[in-house]
Amino acid sequence: AAPLAIVRGTGHAADRGIVMRTGEAFQTFRLVRRIVLDKTGTLTQGRPTVRAVASTHGDTAAVLALAAAAEHHSEHPLARAVMAAAEEAGVTVAQAHDFESMTGSGVRATVDGHHVLVGRPGLLTDTGVDLAELSDWITEQEAAGHTVIAVAADQVLQGAIALGDQVRPDAAEAVAAMRRAGMEPVLVTGDNQRAARHVAGQLGIEQVHAGVRPDGKAEIVRELQAGGTRVAMVGDGINDAPALMQADVGLAAGGGTDIAVESADIVLLREDVTAVLDAREISARAYRRTR
Ligand code: ADP
Numbered sequence: 001a002a003p004l005a006i007v008r009g010t011g012h013a014a015d016r017g018i019v020m021r022t023g024e025a026f027q028t029f030r031l032v033r034r035i036v037l038d039k040t041g042t043l044t045q046g047r048p049t050v051r052a053v054a055s056t057h058g059d060t061a062a063v064l065a066l067a068a069a070a071e072h073h074s075e076h077p078l079a080r081a082v083m084a085a086a087e088e089a090g091v092t093v094a095q096a097h098d099f100e101s102m103t104g105s106g107v108r109a110t111v112d113g114h115h116v117l118v119g120r121p122g123l124l125t126d127t128g129v130d131l132a133e134l135s136d137w138i139t140e141q142e143a144a145g146h147t148v149i150a151v152a153a154d155q156v157l158q159g160a161i162a163l164g165d166q167v168r169p170d171a172a173e174a175v176a177a178m179r180r181a182g183m184e185p186v187l188v189t190g191d192n193q194r195a196a197r198h199v200a201g202q203l204g205i206e207q208v209h210a211g212v213r214p215d216g217k218a219e220i221v222r223e224l225q226a227g228g229t230r231v232a233m234v235g236d237g238i239n240d241a242p243a244l245m246q247a248d249v250g251l252a253a254g255g256g257t258d259i260a261v262e263s264a265d266i267v268l269l270r271e272d273v274t275a276v277l278d279a280r281e282i283s284a285r286a287y288r289r290t291r
């Protein structure tokens, strides 16, 4: 490969808000046949808002306050949405201690002497919290395409919070263009199956992997690579970093976290899904020039 063509391509890419961090991925992109897409923050805006709150004791403001206290140190978009909703509701948020983040699952912290756990319903059931009281509510909310996080204090369910996120306006068009370019889209998310299907349905994506833990995302990329298939991965979160590294071409989506950026071959500075196709086109064009 002629370095000059790559340098030229790189300059052209920068104009379009695309940063090529490695030359290799630049050349591999045109060979990609499968493209793994993270849902939250990549296909969706990544700015979820609280849509509904349920309580096991009739006090939804208290559920919000407890969750906001535990989430205070989390940078997760869901955490920020919970804190914003608590602020909007004007509830008093206590100071939390012993904060611990469980990537792809939730958070735990000590609030007013109580052990508080906030996260995906499966995280709470795994630690022995009984969700029965709100299981119908959770199912309903998830079927509406929402992400539900449950809140427990001292291993007793206190409530649940449903959050909604908007699909990016150009996502459906970008997914269709990926297909036309010979890349089969695969949706991968840590979110629940119902919410994942809801988004996949809107975008016309058939392959869906939901409830996936961070190392699970990398594992899925590895499986798709079987037989030498070139696989790209697009993601924005800490939880996407292992998969971005495993992929033949890793793309950090617009507004991605530092860890995602450092794990990626290509960094998209624009917050639209179409940037993925621009990156591919630029790499294909540069390749043609180097031949
Ligand atoms: P995605 O793959 O959709 O970007 P994540 O892997 O970040 O999602 O998270 C997977 C699930 O874990 C979320 O849908 C949520 O239920 C839960 N979760 C992750 N982080 C948090 C948090 N800070 N607070 C509450 N729940 C969380």
Ligand code: MG
Pocket (backbone or CB within 6 Å): 038, 039, 040, 041, 042, 235, 236, 237, 240
């Ligand atoms: Mg994400």
